[in-house]
Amino acid sequence: GENVEQHPSTLSVQEGDSAVIKCTYSDSASNYFPWYKQELGKGPQLIIDIRSNVGEKKDQRIAVTLNKTAKHFSLHITETQPEDSAVYFCAASRSNTGKLIFGQGTTLQVKP
């Protein structure tokens, strides 16, 4: 069945360093890949997404890359700040099915 693997499960970086989270998906028909940030006690919030016709997308300190051939996509956060500390989820779906398959989550800790 559909599956999304996410690594690492925990990531600790110093403030100002970069953080990279990687995901692999199994369904080759997936064409929509969002990333969500979940702060403690809150619901997941979309931070960036990418569609399969694009290889890379950037929004200020956040960028996402997609390798459709290898079925990999990654989240890159540069110049990390303590407020970036949260759980990050990748997900994959076939566009407009609404069925998001989530990765297991990465707990990011940014140390001041």
Add this chain to the structure above:
Amino acid sequence: DTAVSQTPKYLVTQMGNDKSIKCEQNLGHDTMYWYKQDSKKFLKIMFSYNNKELIINETVPNRFSPKSPDKAHLNLHINSLELGDSAVYFCASSQVAPGGETQYFGPGTRLLVL
């Protein structure tokens, strides 16, 4: 002003009870979802409704019954609660139109079954 709201925020109940969680969205979206987040933070879709019609129904015990009275509301009723139902339940909504896949999540309902 909250885009997707859920009530209650916390729910503590005994095994065997029946309980309901309510969700409302004011974004004008056509599609609403229920997700379950377990103690390991894993998020899994349970149900999805589009304009009051059930379109996704994952392998969920039939003790869970969603109901959508209109496209702005999606409620979740759980019968005969079990210990394993303890989790955080999230409601979400999205638009059907192409490019409208973004799902907006509510704040969650923390269910504890004793």
